[in-house]
Amino acid sequence: MPSQKNAPCSYVAHRRKATRSRKSRTVIRPALLKSLPSSLISRPQYFHAPPWPVTVPSQLLTSLAGTVFPRPVPYPRQQGVARVARTDTVCEMEVADWASQSDKELLERRISTLGLKLEGTALKALIRQLYDELSSKGLVFHPPTHIGDEWFVPIGIPAIFIPFFLVHDRLRALERTTMLEVEGGTPEWFMKLMRHEAGHAYMYAYQLTRRKKWRRCFGQTSQEETPNTYRPRPFSRSYVMHLEDWYAQSHPDEDFAETFAVWLTPGLDWHKRYADWPALRKLEYIDELMRSLARKPPLYMPEYRAADYDCLNIKLKTYYAHKRKLYEDAYPDFYDADLRQLFAAPTGIKAGAYLRRRRRRILNAVCQWTNERKFRVNELLARLTRRCDQLGLHALDDDPQQDFRVSAFITTLVMNYLFTGKFKRTK
Incomplete structure (x- = not known):
């Protein structure tokens, strides 16, 4: 309220x-x-919220008639405070x-x-x-x-x-x-x-x-x-x-x-x-x-x-x-297992650096195919990137399929959000 x-x-x-x-x-x-x-x-889920009317006492409306309120x-x-135009x-x-x-x-x-x-x-x-x-x-x-x-x-x-x-x-x-x-x-x-x-x-x-x-x-x-x-x-x-x-x-x-x-x-x-x-x-x-x-x-x-x-x-x-x-209201705790499977290389470029370098490309691709707001997808990418840094994951910089796998993974998360209202997978 x-x-x-x-x-x-x-x-x-x-x-x-x-x-x-x-x-x-x-x-x-x-x-x-x-x-x-x-x-x-x-x-x-469909949400219907009928606008329940609010009754304002007639005495209040009468007392306020003709009054101009600044914002x-x-x-x-407050009593005694002058209103300045x-x-x-x-x-x-x-x-x-x-x-x-x-x-x-x-x-x-x-x-x-x-x-x-x-x-x-x-x-x-x-x-x-x-x-x-x-x-x-x-x-x-x-x-x-x-x-x-x-x-x-x-x-x-x-x-x-x-x-x-x-x-x-x-x-x-x-x-x-x-x-x-x-x-x-x-x-x-x-x-x-x-x-x-x-x-x-x-x-x-x-x-x-x-x-x-x-x-x-x-x-x-x-x-x-x-x-x-x-x-x-x-x-x-x-x-x-x-x-x-x-x-x-x-x-x-x-x-x-x-x-x-x-x-x-x-x-x-x-x-x-x-x-x-x-x-x-x-x-x-x-x-x-x-x-x-x-x-x-x-x-x-x-x-x-x-x-x-x-x-x-x-x-x-x-x-x-x-x-x-x-x-942001339904961001999940992203599954570490998914990230470890996605970035399974023992050595190579850090996964966080990989995502930062390709952020714009991935962002545009995911938004193009899901039509999701850039803000939401960008925040999702940022959270994934931070988690990759925390886990110390690596990616092969010369793997031509890596971009596809990452984009597909993020698109799946976004599509799950579009369909259920949540990024988090259901078991």
């Missing part, structure tokens, strides 16, 4: 489970599972201050105090591009955008939250250093994600899931988050291909958002691209549906405070500790 000092944001604590976000969702690649030993395979919000409110000059001074700090110093900063804004950044031009694409289709609703802790659209709120680390080059560098990649870090990648999230926003703004034809086309939806795992059919033509990992197959809402994104993509002839695919029926339905919504304002625009959803009132070190935990 959130700590007491974060309670002003945590009264909507269920929001973390009540978002259509893409964080830490695992895809199971069945095509590669056929080659795995049966001992490694078990049934995937971070002290809790409980934050000016643009103060924000600019803060940016100039933290942008030159070392990673160690920067990690001690609270994200909500960094003075981050979308205005004046290169992201605004990309956001305007999304709005232009919507306008070109006759659509008048332009989803509002906010800075958040990740890519997401809160359930029931037609607004897009963009990760804070995309707002400033210094934060991009920290994200890349910590996680080895920056989701949405290129204009092309950013726009693909924006079109996807716009699909979710339109779904809520126009209450599309209430339509019978929508449910017949995409399936029965719910207020639950997308399952943490799903088993896609890579060769299925019933779903479009937009984001990686056959993401449209993870949930009816994601199927709609992905199909909407393909329909919206400029210059893409989806009639031709998906000719003879069952997914074409979904694209044609969206085309028909969006034409009917042309020049119509949204039906549902609830009031909300972005601060209740952005989850930025934490230190960067806490944010990355949580984020790393998503990718």
Whole structure:
């Protein structure tokens, strides 16, 4: 549970489970599972977390009406402490201050105090591009955008939250250093994600899931988050291909958002691209549906405070500790017997040095075939390397099959994680 000092944001604590976000969702690649030993395979687990509503006393809401809270919000409110409005000059001074700090110093900063804004950044031009694409289709609703802790659209709120680390080059560098990649870090990648999230926003703004034809086309939806795992059919033509990992197959809402994104993509002839695919029926339905919504304002625009959803009132070190935990939560005690069998040479190059020398090559190969996050595979490699040093193992530097055996071993561990949620083998 959130700590007491974060309670002003945590009264909507269920929001973390009540978002259509893409964080830490695992895809199971069945095509590669056929080659795995049966001992490694078990049934995937599906996690459903309905967002139980939190009741806020009406007296509290009445007493807070019209009050503007700066962030971070002290809790409980300290008596006798004056609230000072934050000016643009103060924000600019803060940016100039933290942008030159070392990673160690920067990690001690609270994200909500960094003075981050979308205005004046290169992201605004990309956001305007999304709005232009919507306008070109006759659509008048332009989803509002906010800075958040990740890519997401809160359930029931037609607004897009963009990760804070995309707002400033210094934060991009920290994200890349910590996680080895920056989701949405290129204009092309950013726009693909924006079109996807716009699909979710339109779904809520126009209450599309209430339509019978929508449910017949995409399936029965719910207020639950997308399952943490799903088993896609890579060769299925019933779903479009937009984001990686056959993401449209993870949930009816994601199927709609992905199909909407393909329909919206400029210059893409989806009639031709998906000719003879069952997914074409979904694209044609969206085309028909969006034409009917042309020049119509949204039906549902609830009031909300972005601060209740952005989850930025934490230190960067806490944010990355949580984020790393998503990718580290099932690391095993690796079997010494496996490593001793893999590096059985009595003499030769040290196995730890061998892995360090070939780390990049192995990392790229494993990530290519498993589509796993580089951070997770890199951490796995680092742990294997440290254990090899501790065991004093050696490898033959001139063995042409050594790279293959090492890559196959690590791929097997990663695939076991993708299928079971654990690297550790089952007996």
